[in-house]
Amino acid sequence: MKKYIETIKNLFVVILITSVVASCTKDLNIVPEDDQTVLSDAFFGSEDAYLEVLAGVYANFSLTGVDGPGSSNIEGLDAGTSQYGRVLLYLQTLSADQMIWSYENDPGTREIQRNLWTAQNPLIVGMFSRAMVTVSFANNFLRETTTEKLDARKVSDATRTNIVTFRAEARLLRAMAYYHMMDLFGKAPMVLETDPTVKFFPPQASRAELFTFIESELNAIEGDLAAPRTNNHGRADKAVAWTILAKMYLNANVYIGEDKNTECLTYTKKIISSGFSLADDYAHLFMADNNTNSATKEIIFPLISDGLITQNYGPTTVIINGQVGSLEENGAALGVGAGGWGGALRVRKQFVQLFDGGIFANDSRNTIISGTRDIEISDISDKDQGFVIEKYSNATSTGSFGSDQTFVDTDFPLFRLADVYLMYAEAHVRGGAGGSDSDMEAYVNSLRTRANNPQNNLTAADITLDFILDERARELHWEAHRRQDLIRFGKFTGGNYNWTWKGNASNGIALPATMDVYPIPASSLASNPNLTQNEGY
Template sequence: MKNKINKLIFIVAISLGITSCHDDLDQSPIDPDSFTEQDVFTDATSAKGALAKLYASLALTGQNGGDDGAADIADINQGFSQYTRMLFNLNELTTDHAVVGWGDPGLPDLHGMYWSASNDFSGAMYLRLAQEVSFCNSFILQASSLSEPEVEGFIAEARFLRAFAYYNLIDLFANVPLLTEITTELPVQSSRTDLFNFVETELLEIQDLLPNSQANEYGRVDRIAAMALLSKLYLNAEVWTGTPRYDDCVTFSNNVMNSSYTLHTSDLNGNGTAYDELFLADNDTNGAQNEFIFPIAFDGVQTATYGGSTFLIHGATGGTMDPSTLGINGGWGGYRTTKAMVEKFESPAIDLASLNSSLGGTPSDWGLVGDATENSWDGPDMEMFETSTNVFELYAQLSDGEMKFRFNEDWGNNYGDDGVDGVVEADGANISVTAGTYLINFDLNNFTYSLTIVPPPADKRGMFYTDGQNLEIAAIPPFKEGYAVTKFKNIDVNGNIGNDSSGEFTDTDLPMIRLAEIYLNYAEATLRGGGGDANLALSVINELRERAYGDASGNISSGELTLDFILDERSRELYWEGQRRTDLIRFNKFTSGDYLWPYKGNQPNGVSAGAFRNIFPIPNNTILTNPNLEQNQGY
């Protein structure tokens, strides 16, 4: 299915030679030497092909692919202008999640929080979203003349994509024109609330016109996608309109959680977690696709672009990293993360009581004694559990020192190791130990023992390259400053490279909405008074953490489930997926001094920024060409 839609995207991207003029959420169709819209919209089959262009506009940047085609948007590097690449720059690079060493005009401004209304990247994002709105408006108009029953579903998909574009515009720019048809009139500005109401109404109207849950082709939206976008919309309603809608967020999140979409939990590559498989080259087939409610599909051969996952993987590779392990032919040495994000990945204490309980044995008179144990040589001994006849085990935290096995705290019956060979002898030599947590096994059937180190629980979502990289960022440009992120890879679960054997373009799809996010939405909206089930909120959060840790060692209690925890958990689960700025704004931590990170506000230790930077400016060129528009406050 992915290959089918990618081929459609590729064909239609070439056949619809759309111009690069997209002012004020309006545009004119097409190059007269290309197919016209009337040629395209002859029947349902051709309309389906045209629908692919609406999806393609979020994945590609021009007509020929790569960075050498006829660009959809002028006056910015074509590779820079791809939607998910700009979403990363606006919603991740502006936060604690990323820094970049490149000096392209306007790019350092984003992490430093000193962008202006002439910033190339925010301006290009405005035009990219304007283009998507205009493409959708044109499609809806032309497809409405067709009578085949399936066309109604195509139009509903176009309305979803238009609503998705406006969701982004509300988030990033707040007050933009609302256009639902092609017009030559200069549009007037709409309020954020009016835009919010439009998106809400559209999604409510189309949800039953879209295919049932997972009944559409992979990469295309269904009715659950409409509900999921409503969940996101309602979660941000208080910020965007001044009116909280957390109860509606709970309702629609719950609808999504009860759908056929499932959390991906099959650890196919055997590394202790299924989380990493969400971001591999085969994430459209390895099971991750069942968690992806709305992905943007990429294929290194059919849909080559220097945006998308090609950008994420190449851009985050540099230093001493081996690009081949990530399925690419080289790194661009640009993006890393900050200490503030790395430190979100806590290592909970090992729960010795639970581990010892899991042994299933019975308390015995055999124990550990020595200065490596908790009571040193004087005892009392650390009692072991008999897990089978004459076999004794214990999980224990030991210190640097020595120990022996002793029965009933009686020096007349003790064992040590004379040969340092794992074999015990009566009254043998002390056993040397280095500090750590161990599973200790003492077998009197064979007179052997073993000390197996128990690693602390690890949140395996934190995927960083640290060799030669500094955690502290002394200066942004050198790639070695800051840990590199290895979350996205162009290899499949078996380690095979993606479809482009050269390693230039990648296959890894990017989820715009996935079920894990909806779990987090539900929990947050419940904590904010949305009337959800607190037990269910805790349960779904622990589902995410069990996947992250590979077991229940990272699970939390109800008392630990707070709003601050949810914000950090969103960071751990969703980092580099284009969500962070929106989340920080909702928690009043994006521009305020309540939370600082390295180089926030362009200062090494971070400073607050003006609250007006919670939204981006309308591009200067757009303001100049349309006197009906008023610039956002502060710009």
């Protein structure tokens, strides 16, 4: 059985979320469902409490409330529209050309997958709010671990040494939440631990200001983070900070109008040389024991899922139950109910076509099931149209299954080495200094070899930008990257590339460039006069 954090052996982490929310959401204008009192000094009578409070910051990436998987500690948002990994997956993947959701009466999904969203969309509200709750939790931890408070509580030197690392992790998680805000919304309310907790309207930070803040934070804390691959499962280390920086630099032309491919190469090389290696089997990365099988060599940072302790409607529970086909009823092999969620998820034609050709017939990344299905999806509500896939599983690499047949044990691999290899390749092809053709070829071909693809002797001439974009889709589909990738390549908005149901047209139509960012939620605008709406909304 998987624990959320190895040192937390009970559900205290869940209770903690509610109490922490109350102490710091007023400065974000987010109202908790259960307004508990602020954590008291008595709570910190045990020095173990500091790790437990840090666990609450991490837990916000998996949990939504204290009363089971369907509960939410944010007023007005249910668990399905505010679980961090799930809404991140929807905004990055469901909005693009890889995934489609059958049940369009589910709040917000129709508008996201047809690119019709507005500032009232509950999934957009959920992402904005959940990211800012992470900021809030991190700020609360930092407020409770100042030198003055530690002195007053007579905290031991040994615990103070650990708290240095804990504070760095809290700042990293806050920076990661702001990274997602920068990418998805282009702006965010900026709140630090030194700001007032009441009667305070956070100022708005622009994309450039967020970029500078995140970059400076991650550089400042690097020396205090654990070395790569030395922290407990599910906790951040230096490599997580480096990965966020590498992804920021790769997308810097989008974010700040500057080329930072050289910086991207610098950080990808740091990650590659820090002890990670590819999982032995591609499938291991997406199985119920990906916290213990060969995937641990490759996954840089996961979002934790546990069928018993951290039950939630997160990305892997949604994907695994959703990818059970309406015709196939293949859930038993995936470790969930035989019928799963009745054909909730399918793939769009354009994704299927990336695996056309003989070299992909036995590629282990090609888990597409066609059967008697039609590749076209003319009616989204018809679950029998469109192909399905079996990328994720609640089965283990040793032949057993997860601890529950609905809520899966499969962690979501937010960052992993294969992505870093492909970032290296792209930054090198885009002209970044410090890379080499031979290293790029070795990294890309290692992915092909691991996938049992016979075309695993590619040369630098083969590895073009178009190839990289397609290979990223083949390697990283349904991992919350696709929207960002298409934007970076100039193919998300506009009409250079259309896909099934893009812009609410069955064959796809152009989108305005303003849709490269999501709108600021109307509720957030109403509660904070310092926020302004993005252009076009």
